[in-house]
Amino acid sequence: MRVREDRVKATNRQHLLKEFENIKFKDGESIDYFAVRINSLVSRLRELGEEVKNGRIMRKVLRVVPKKWKQVAVSIEMLLDLDTMSI
Template sequence: MRIGDERVREATAQQLRRDFGNITFKERESVNEFGIRITNLANNLHSLGDNITDVEIVKKLLQVVPDRLNQAAVSLEMFLDLNNVTVEEAIGRLRAFEERTKPKQVTDAMGCLMLCEED
């Protein structure tokens, strides 16, 4: 019975490893949402005994960033030692870049164009 249990665990870990290799940002997905997905996947791999490291997760994260975050990913790769960066730190830095580059809102909640006092 335990042999079958071990085979199921190995098959599940193999599928999760395949999912990790194929993970990408979904259209209009935020860094925070993607960070949750990739860390959940890594936690599931850990629970099955797979020794995935933070370095692998950070490198994968930086490899699959969408074009809007490409500049931030290049900066992180150039200026940080990726062997010493935690997943949380990488996600936090990408989130900061994402927030900084968001387009400014020019309409209110009802879709009306916001004007300044002079207009």
């Protein structure tokens, strides 16, 4: 039974990692709501034993922001240390 549980966790982890890699802003979605969605996803990944660093999360958020926020995202990337930031 333990082996099956590990396989289920591994499968769930892979599914959530895929979801993390494919996450995008929905039409009209606010940055606050997107932050809640991505934090929820990261929490579930961490519960399954996946280490997701804050820098990776920040880079992902900045990579998928809507066009109207791209200049702000570029400025954040250039001026701040993403590895020390949290969403």
